[in-house]
Amino acid sequence: MSCKRFGPAIAAHAGGAALEPAAERHLGECAACRQLLDTQARLLAELDAELGRSLSIDVCPDFAARVVRGARDAGAAPARHWIPMPVWAGLGLAAAIVLAVWIRPAPVGDAGQAVDAGSRPAAPAPAPTEDVRLKAEATHTQGGLTQAQEPAVGPGSTAVGPRSLDPGRPAARRTPNVEPPVIVEPARALAIERLRELMTQGRLDEKMLPAPVTPEAALAELTIAPLEIAEIRVPDVEIVSRPPAAPQRQ
Protein backbone atom coordinates (compact mmCIF):
# COMPACT_ATOMS: atom_id res chain seq x y z
CA MET A 1 0.00 0.00 0.00
CA SER A 2 2.82 2.40 0.91
CA CYS A 3 4.75 1.56 -2.25
CA LYS A 4 1.76 2.49 -4.43
CA ARG A 5 1.25 5.66 -2.41
CA PHE A 6 4.83 6.82 -2.85
CA GLY A 7 5.06 5.84 -6.52
CA PRO A 8 4.51 9.32 -7.95
CA ALA A 9 6.88 10.91 -5.44
CA ILE A 10 9.59 8.41 -6.36
CA ALA A 11 9.06 9.05 -10.07
CA ALA A 12 9.27 12.79 -9.48
CA HIS A 13 12.44 12.27 -7.48
CA ALA A 14 13.90 10.27 -10.34
CA GLY A 15 13.06 13.22 -12.57
CA GLY A 16 14.94 15.61 -10.31
CA ALA A 17 12.37 16.76 -7.75
CA ALA A 18 13.13 16.84 -4.04
CA LEU A 19 11.87 13.94 -1.96
CA GLU A 20 9.42 14.58 0.86
CA PRO A 21 10.41 13.20 4.31
CA ALA A 22 7.75 10.51 4.41
CA ALA A 23 8.81 9.17 1.01
CA GLU A 24 12.43 9.35 2.05
CA ARG A 25 11.68 7.27 5.14
CA HIS A 26 9.81 4.76 2.99
CA LEU A 27 12.70 4.50 0.57
CA GLY A 28 15.03 3.74 3.44
CA GLU A 29 12.84 0.82 4.45
CA CYS A 30 11.63 -0.55 1.07
CA ALA A 31 14.16 -2.25 -1.17
CA ALA A 32 11.67 -2.63 -4.05
CA CYS A 33 11.09 1.09 -4.17
CA ARG A 34 14.81 1.77 -4.09
CA GLN A 35 15.22 -0.54 -7.05
CA LEU A 36 12.37 1.23 -8.83
CA LEU A 37 14.04 4.57 -8.25
CA ASP A 38 17.32 3.24 -9.62
CA THR A 39 15.60 1.85 -12.70
CA GLN A 40 13.76 5.08 -13.38
CA ALA A 41 16.87 7.17 -12.93
CA ARG A 42 18.78 4.91 -15.29
CA LEU A 43 16.06 5.00 -17.90
CA LEU A 44 15.86 8.78 -17.72
CA ALA A 45 19.61 9.02 -18.12
CA GLU A 46 19.35 6.77 -21.16
CA LEU A 47 16.59 8.97 -22.51
CA ASP A 48 18.65 12.10 -22.01
CA ALA A 49 21.53 10.51 -23.85
CA GLU A 50 19.26 9.37 -26.66
CA LEU A 51 17.67 12.80 -26.99
CA GLY A 52 21.02 14.53 -26.94
CA ARG A 53 22.40 12.17 -29.58
CA SER A 54 19.37 12.30 -31.86
CA LEU A 55 18.86 16.02 -31.65
CA SER A 56 22.41 16.95 -32.49
CA ILE A 57 21.88 16.62 -36.23
CA ASP A 58 23.19 19.35 -38.45
CA VAL A 59 21.58 20.76 -41.52
CA CYS A 60 23.03 20.57 -45.00
CA PRO A 61 25.36 23.46 -45.83
CA ASP A 62 23.09 24.68 -48.61
CA PHE A 63 19.97 24.58 -46.48
CA ALA A 64 19.77 28.36 -45.99
CA ALA A 65 20.26 29.06 -49.69
CA ARG A 66 17.63 26.45 -50.49
CA VAL A 67 15.18 28.05 -48.09
CA VAL A 68 15.72 31.51 -49.57
CA ARG A 69 15.38 30.13 -53.08
CA GLY A 70 12.21 28.29 -52.12
CA ALA A 71 10.75 31.41 -50.52
CA ARG A 72 11.58 33.42 -53.62
CA ASP A 73 9.98 30.82 -55.87
CA ALA A 74 6.90 30.80 -53.66
CA GLY A 75 6.70 34.58 -54.06
CA ALA A 76 7.21 35.13 -50.36
CA ALA A 77 9.86 37.83 -50.53
CA PRO A 78 10.67 39.73 -47.34
CA ALA A 79 8.11 42.50 -47.32
CA ARG A 80 9.11 46.10 -46.84
CA HIS A 81 6.67 47.87 -44.60
CA TRP A 82 8.03 51.31 -45.27
CA ILE A 83 8.11 53.42 -48.42
CA PRO A 84 11.28 55.29 -49.35
CA MET A 85 11.29 59.07 -49.45
CA PRO A 86 11.29 59.50 -53.26
CA VAL A 87 8.10 57.47 -53.47
CA TRP A 88 6.48 59.71 -50.90
CA ALA A 89 7.62 62.77 -52.91
CA GLY A 90 6.16 61.35 -56.10
CA LEU A 91 2.88 60.50 -54.40
CA GLY A 92 2.67 64.01 -52.95
CA LEU A 93 3.28 65.59 -56.34
CA ALA A 94 0.64 63.43 -57.97
CA ALA A 95 -1.85 64.32 -55.24
CA ALA A 96 -1.10 68.03 -55.71
CA ILE A 97 -1.69 67.78 -59.47
CA VAL A 98 -4.96 65.94 -58.99
CA LEU A 99 -6.08 68.52 -56.42
CA ALA A 100 -5.15 71.42 -58.69
CA VAL A 101 -7.10 69.95 -61.59
CA TRP A 102 -10.04 69.28 -59.34
CA ILE A 103 -10.39 72.75 -57.82
CA ARG A 104 -9.64 74.71 -61.00
CA PRO A 105 -12.73 76.66 -62.14
CA ALA A 106 -14.44 74.93 -65.02
CA PRO A 107 -14.17 76.58 -68.42
CA VAL A 108 -17.21 78.67 -69.06
CA GLY A 109 -17.31 77.62 -72.60
CA ASP A 110 -19.13 74.38 -72.20
CA ALA A 111 -22.38 76.20 -71.58
CA GLY A 112 -21.54 79.05 -73.87
CA GLN A 113 -20.31 76.73 -76.56
CA ALA A 114 -23.78 75.39 -76.95
CA VAL A 115 -25.28 78.79 -77.63
CA ASP A 116 -24.06 78.71 -81.13
CA ALA A 117 -23.34 75.14 -81.84
CA GLY A 118 -22.60 75.54 -85.50
CA SER A 119 -19.24 75.07 -87.01
CA ARG A 120 -17.81 77.86 -84.91
CA PRO A 121 -15.06 76.66 -82.57
CA ALA A 122 -15.78 76.90 -78.88
CA ALA A 123 -14.52 80.23 -77.62
CA PRO A 124 -13.98 80.95 -73.96
CA ALA A 125 -16.80 83.11 -72.70
CA PRO A 126 -17.19 84.92 -69.41
CA ALA A 127 -18.70 82.90 -66.62
CA PRO A 128 -22.45 83.25 -66.44
CA THR A 129 -22.89 85.39 -63.40
CA GLU A 130 -26.17 86.06 -61.70
CA ASP A 131 -26.37 89.48 -63.29
CA VAL A 132 -26.27 88.11 -66.78
CA ARG A 133 -28.88 85.54 -65.98
CA LEU A 134 -31.22 88.03 -64.43
CA LYS A 135 -30.82 90.35 -67.36
CA ALA A 136 -31.70 87.55 -69.69
CA GLU A 137 -34.67 86.83 -67.48
CA ALA A 138 -35.79 90.41 -67.59
CA THR A 139 -35.47 90.47 -71.34
CA HIS A 140 -37.51 87.34 -71.61
CA THR A 141 -40.28 88.60 -69.40
CA GLN A 142 -40.50 91.64 -71.53
CA GLY A 143 -41.13 89.44 -74.53
CA GLY A 144 -37.90 90.33 -76.21
CA LEU A 145 -36.75 86.82 -76.87
CA THR A 146 -36.99 85.21 -80.20
CA GLN A 147 -38.57 81.85 -80.84
CA ALA A 148 -35.21 80.20 -80.85
CA GLN A 149 -34.58 81.44 -77.34
CA GLU A 150 -37.74 79.85 -75.94
CA PRO A 151 -36.90 78.26 -72.61
CA ALA A 152 -37.29 74.56 -72.08
CA VAL A 153 -39.37 74.93 -68.90
CA GLY A 154 -43.03 75.55 -68.43
CA PRO A 155 -44.81 78.60 -69.78
CA GLY A 156 -45.48 80.17 -66.44
CA SER A 157 -41.93 80.15 -65.27
CA THR A 158 -38.56 80.94 -66.66
CA ALA A 159 -35.32 79.04 -66.32
CA VAL A 160 -32.51 81.45 -65.91
CA GLY A 161 -29.01 80.25 -66.64
CA PRO A 162 -26.92 78.62 -69.30
CA ARG A 163 -28.92 76.51 -71.68
CA SER A 164 -28.90 75.45 -75.23
CA LEU A 165 -30.72 77.95 -77.35
CA ASP A 166 -30.64 75.76 -80.39
CA PRO A 167 -34.12 74.20 -80.62
CA GLY A 168 -32.92 71.02 -82.23
CA ARG A 169 -30.14 70.49 -79.79
CA PRO A 170 -30.49 69.22 -76.28
CA ALA A 171 -29.36 71.43 -73.46
CA ALA A 172 -25.65 71.37 -72.89
CA ARG A 173 -24.46 69.31 -70.00
CA ARG A 174 -23.55 71.45 -67.08
CA THR A 175 -20.19 71.25 -65.44
CA PRO A 176 -20.34 70.44 -61.74
CA ASN A 177 -19.38 73.94 -60.60
CA VAL A 178 -22.04 75.77 -62.66
CA GLU A 179 -25.01 76.68 -60.53
CA PRO A 180 -28.35 75.31 -61.59
CA PRO A 181 -30.68 77.83 -63.25
CA VAL A 182 -32.88 79.81 -60.90
CA ILE A 183 -36.48 79.46 -61.95
CA VAL A 184 -38.65 82.42 -60.98
CA GLU A 185 -41.93 83.82 -62.11
CA PRO A 186 -41.72 86.69 -64.65
CA ALA A 187 -43.23 89.23 -62.27
CA ARG A 188 -40.79 88.27 -59.51
CA ALA A 189 -37.86 88.46 -61.92
CA LEU A 190 -38.82 92.02 -62.79
CA ALA A 191 -39.07 92.90 -59.12
CA ILE A 192 -35.64 91.44 -58.42
CA GLU A 193 -34.18 93.38 -61.32
CA ARG A 194 -35.77 96.59 -60.05
CA LEU A 195 -34.52 95.97 -56.56
CA ARG A 196 -31.04 95.38 -57.83
CA GLU A 197 -31.07 98.63 -59.77
CA LEU A 198 -32.13 100.50 -56.65
CA MET A 199 -29.38 98.83 -54.62
CA THR A 200 -26.72 99.72 -57.13
CA GLN A 201 -27.93 103.31 -57.27
CA GLY A 202 -28.09 103.54 -53.45
CA ARG A 203 -31.76 104.52 -53.49
CA LEU A 204 -33.04 101.56 -51.56
CA ASP A 205 -35.22 102.55 -48.62
CA GLU A 206 -36.41 100.33 -45.77
CA LYS A 207 -39.97 101.38 -46.48
CA MET A 208 -39.76 99.69 -49.81
CA LEU A 209 -39.07 96.35 -48.19
CA PRO A 210 -41.99 94.22 -47.05
CA ALA A 211 -42.74 94.22 -43.34
CA PRO A 212 -41.15 91.33 -41.48
CA VAL A 213 -43.52 88.47 -40.79
CA THR A 214 -44.12 88.04 -37.07
CA PRO A 215 -44.84 84.59 -35.61
CA GLU A 216 -48.38 85.72 -34.68
CA ALA A 217 -49.07 86.75 -38.23
CA ALA A 218 -47.69 83.50 -39.53
CA LEU A 219 -49.94 81.59 -37.12
CA ALA A 220 -52.95 83.62 -38.12
CA GLU A 221 -52.37 82.70 -41.70
CA LEU A 222 -52.41 79.09 -40.87
CA THR A 223 -55.78 77.57 -41.48
CA ILE A 224 -56.43 74.16 -40.18
CA ALA A 225 -59.17 72.32 -41.93
CA PRO A 226 -61.63 70.83 -39.46
CA LEU A 227 -61.24 67.13 -39.18
CA GLU A 228 -64.36 65.31 -40.15
CA ILE A 229 -64.73 62.11 -38.28
CA ALA A 230 -67.20 59.71 -39.74
CA GLU A 231 -69.17 57.44 -37.53
CA ILE A 232 -67.05 54.57 -36.41
CA ARG A 233 -68.76 51.29 -36.46
CA VAL A 234 -67.40 48.18 -34.94
CA PRO A 235 -68.60 45.13 -36.79
CA ASP A 236 -70.51 42.68 -34.70
CA VAL A 237 -68.43 39.73 -33.74
CA GLU A 238 -70.13 36.53 -32.94
CA ILE A 239 -68.20 34.10 -30.82
CA VAL A 240 -69.07 30.57 -31.60
CA SER A 241 -67.73 27.81 -29.43
CA ARG A 242 -66.91 24.72 -31.39
CA PRO A 243 -66.92 21.23 -29.94
CA PRO A 244 -63.44 19.67 -29.70
CA ALA A 245 -62.40 17.73 -32.75
CA ALA A 246 -62.82 14.02 -32.47
CA PRO A 247 -59.52 12.09 -32.40
CA GLN A 248 -58.65 10.54 -35.70
CA ARG A 249 -58.97 6.85 -35.92
CA GLN A 250 -56.22 4.91 -37.52
Place this chain on the structure above:
Amino acid sequence: MSEMNEAAGHLPGLLVSLDASLEREFEQAVRDSASLAVRVAFGVLRRREDAEEVAQESFTRACPKFRDLRAPEQFRAWIVRVTWRLAIDRWRAERRREARERHAGEEPGQRTVEDDAVAAERSALLWKAVDDLPEKLRAVIILSALQGHDVREVAHLLGIPEGTVKSRLFLARAALAERLTCLANDSGRR
Protein backbone atom coordinates in the same frame (compact mmCIF):
# COMPACT_ATOMS: atom_id res chain seq x y z
CA MET B 1 11.19 68.86 -62.21
CA SER B 2 14.18 67.39 -63.92
CA GLU B 3 15.59 66.57 -60.49
CA MET B 4 12.39 64.75 -59.70
CA ASN B 5 12.63 62.77 -62.92
CA GLU B 6 16.19 61.94 -62.09
CA ALA B 7 15.18 60.72 -58.63
CA ALA B 8 12.39 58.65 -60.12
CA GLY B 9 14.87 57.16 -62.56
CA HIS B 10 17.03 55.95 -59.67
CA LEU B 11 14.05 54.61 -57.74
CA PRO B 12 13.80 51.12 -59.25
CA GLY B 13 17.47 50.51 -58.60
CA LEU B 14 17.07 51.73 -55.05
CA LEU B 15 14.16 49.40 -54.42
CA VAL B 16 16.03 46.46 -55.88
CA SER B 17 19.02 47.13 -53.65
CA LEU B 18 16.75 47.43 -50.60
CA ASP B 19 15.10 44.11 -51.41
CA ALA B 20 18.46 42.52 -51.94
CA SER B 21 19.80 43.74 -48.60
CA LEU B 22 16.71 42.51 -46.80
CA GLU B 23 17.02 39.19 -48.55
CA ARG B 24 20.66 38.89 -47.47
CA GLU B 25 19.62 39.68 -43.91
CA PHE B 26 16.95 37.01 -44.10
CA GLU B 27 19.40 34.46 -45.43
CA GLN B 28 21.72 35.17 -42.54
CA ALA B 29 18.85 34.74 -40.07
CA VAL B 30 18.01 31.41 -41.70
CA ARG B 31 21.63 30.31 -41.36
CA ASP B 32 21.61 31.21 -37.67
CA SER B 33 18.39 29.37 -36.83
CA ALA B 34 18.40 26.52 -39.33
CA SER B 35 19.95 23.91 -37.01
CA LEU B 36 17.61 24.80 -34.18
CA ALA B 37 14.55 24.56 -36.40
CA VAL B 38 15.58 21.25 -37.94
CA ARG B 39 16.36 19.76 -34.53
CA VAL B 40 13.04 20.85 -33.12
CA ALA B 41 11.26 19.27 -36.05
CA PHE B 42 13.41 16.17 -35.78
CA GLY B 43 12.47 15.85 -32.11
CA VAL B 44 8.90 15.31 -33.24
CA LEU B 45 9.23 13.58 -36.58
CA ARG B 46 12.57 11.74 -36.24
CA ARG B 47 13.18 11.69 -39.96
CA ARG B 48 15.75 14.05 -41.25
CA GLU B 49 14.05 14.74 -44.57
CA ASP B 50 10.73 15.45 -42.92
CA ALA B 51 12.40 17.67 -40.37
CA GLU B 52 14.14 19.71 -43.05
CA GLU B 53 10.92 20.04 -45.01
CA VAL B 54 9.07 21.31 -41.99
CA ALA B 55 11.85 23.73 -41.10
CA GLN B 56 11.87 25.03 -44.66
CA GLU B 57 8.13 25.51 -44.53
CA SER B 58 8.38 27.54 -41.34
CA PHE B 59 11.14 29.72 -42.81
CA THR B 60 9.01 30.29 -45.90
CA ARG B 61 6.20 31.42 -43.65
CA ALA B 62 8.55 33.70 -41.76
CA CYS B 63 9.83 35.34 -44.92
CA PRO B 64 7.00 37.84 -45.57
CA LYS B 65 6.96 38.74 -41.88
CA PHE B 66 10.70 39.16 -41.68
CA ARG B 67 10.57 42.90 -41.21
CA ASP B 68 8.69 42.43 -37.90
CA LEU B 69 10.91 39.53 -36.85
CA ARG B 70 14.22 41.18 -37.57
CA ALA B 71 15.46 40.99 -33.98
CA PRO B 72 17.40 37.69 -33.89
CA GLU B 73 15.93 36.47 -30.60
CA GLN B 74 12.41 37.21 -31.79
CA PHE B 75 13.07 35.43 -35.04
CA ARG B 76 14.44 32.31 -33.32
CA ALA B 77 11.50 32.11 -30.92
CA TRP B 78 9.00 32.61 -33.73
CA ILE B 79 10.69 29.96 -35.86
CA VAL B 80 10.79 27.44 -33.01
CA ARG B 81 7.12 27.87 -32.23
CA VAL B 82 6.01 27.65 -35.85
CA THR B 83 8.29 24.70 -36.55
CA TRP B 84 7.00 22.90 -33.50
CA ARG B 85 3.40 23.44 -34.53
CA LEU B 86 4.01 22.34 -38.13
CA ALA B 87 5.94 19.29 -36.98
CA ILE B 88 3.20 18.27 -34.56
CA ASP B 89 0.60 18.68 -37.31
CA ARG B 90 2.59 16.48 -39.65
CA TRP B 91 3.25 13.92 -36.93
CA ARG B 92 -0.45 13.67 -36.18
CA ALA B 93 -1.30 13.31 -39.85
CA GLU B 94 1.23 10.49 -40.16
CA ARG B 95 -0.12 8.76 -37.12
CA ARG B 96 -3.63 8.92 -38.56
CA ARG B 97 -2.37 7.55 -41.86
CA GLU B 98 -0.53 4.71 -40.15
CA ALA B 99 -3.58 3.89 -38.09
CA ARG B 100 -5.68 3.75 -41.27
CA GLU B 101 -3.18 1.46 -42.92
CA ARG B 102 -3.11 -0.85 -39.93
CA HIS B 103 -6.86 -0.80 -39.83
CA ALA B 104 -6.99 -1.78 -43.49
CA GLY B 105 -5.21 -5.02 -42.60
CA GLU B 106 -1.77 -4.14 -43.83
CA GLU B 107 1.13 -5.51 -41.91
CA PRO B 108 2.96 -3.03 -39.75
CA GLY B 109 6.22 -1.82 -41.27
CA GLN B 110 8.53 -4.68 -41.91
CA ARG B 111 11.33 -4.80 -39.46
CA THR B 112 14.73 -4.15 -40.88
CA VAL B 113 18.02 -5.42 -39.56
CA GLU B 114 18.55 -2.11 -37.75
CA ASP B 115 15.17 -2.33 -36.12
CA ASP B 116 16.02 -5.75 -34.80
CA ALA B 117 19.12 -4.47 -33.15
CA VAL B 118 18.83 -4.03 -29.44
CA ALA B 119 19.99 -0.45 -29.51
CA ALA B 120 17.35 0.52 -32.03
CA GLU B 121 14.71 -1.19 -29.97
CA ARG B 122 15.84 0.67 -26.92
CA SER B 123 15.80 3.94 -28.82
CA ALA B 124 12.30 3.27 -30.10
CA LEU B 125 11.16 2.55 -26.57
CA LEU B 126 12.60 5.78 -25.26
CA TRP B 127 11.04 7.83 -28.03
CA LYS B 128 7.71 6.14 -27.56
CA ALA B 129 7.66 7.38 -24.00
CA VAL B 130 8.34 10.90 -25.28
CA ASP B 131 5.65 10.61 -27.93
CA ASP B 132 3.12 9.61 -25.29
CA LEU B 133 3.65 12.82 -23.35
CA PRO B 134 1.13 15.64 -23.62
CA GLU B 135 2.25 18.24 -26.17
CA LYS B 136 3.17 20.94 -23.69
CA LEU B 137 5.39 18.60 -21.67
CA ARG B 138 6.85 17.17 -24.81
CA ALA B 139 7.90 20.57 -26.14
CA VAL B 140 9.68 21.36 -22.91
CA ILE B 141 11.49 18.02 -22.90
CA ILE B 142 12.63 18.32 -26.52
CA LEU B 143 13.79 21.92 -26.23
CA SER B 144 15.58 21.24 -22.95
CA ALA B 145 17.41 18.36 -24.55
CA LEU B 146 18.82 20.64 -27.23
CA GLN B 147 22.38 21.54 -26.43
CA GLY B 148 22.77 24.85 -24.64
CA HIS B 149 19.12 25.37 -23.84
CA ASP B 150 18.54 26.06 -20.18
CA VAL B 151 15.24 26.87 -18.53
CA ARG B 152 15.49 30.56 -19.38
CA GLU B 153 16.17 29.90 -23.04
CA VAL B 154 13.30 27.41 -23.28
CA ALA B 155 10.98 29.89 -21.59
CA HIS B 156 11.97 32.54 -24.09
CA LEU B 157 11.53 30.24 -27.07
CA LEU B 158 8.10 29.08 -25.97
CA GLY B 159 7.01 32.48 -24.70
CA ILE B 160 6.09 31.22 -21.23
CA PRO B 161 7.41 32.04 -17.73
CA GLU B 162 10.45 30.23 -16.40
CA GLY B 163 8.47 28.83 -13.46
CA THR B 164 6.07 27.21 -15.89
CA VAL B 165 8.96 25.63 -17.76
CA LYS B 166 10.38 24.26 -14.50
CA SER B 167 7.10 22.76 -13.36
CA ARG B 168 6.43 21.26 -16.78
CA LEU B 169 9.92 19.83 -16.84
CA PHE B 170 9.41 18.11 -13.48
CA LEU B 171 6.02 16.80 -14.52
CA ALA B 172 7.40 15.56 -17.82
CA ARG B 173 10.33 13.76 -16.23
CA ALA B 174 8.15 12.15 -13.60
CA ALA B 175 5.74 10.98 -16.29
CA LEU B 176 8.63 9.73 -18.39
CA ALA B 177 10.09 7.82 -15.47
CA GLU B 178 6.83 6.00 -14.89
CA ARG B 179 6.14 5.42 -18.54
CA LEU B 180 9.62 4.15 -19.28
CA THR B 181 9.40 1.71 -16.42
CA CYS B 182 6.14 0.31 -17.75
CA LEU B 183 7.52 0.03 -21.28
CA ALA B 184 10.73 -1.59 -20.05
CA ASN B 185 8.78 -4.12 -18.02
CA ASP B 186 6.53 -4.88 -21.01
CA SER B 187 9.48 -5.40 -23.34
CA GLY B 188 11.26 -7.50 -20.72
CA ARG B 189 8.27 -9.79 -20.42
CA ARG B 190 8.06 -10.37 -24.22
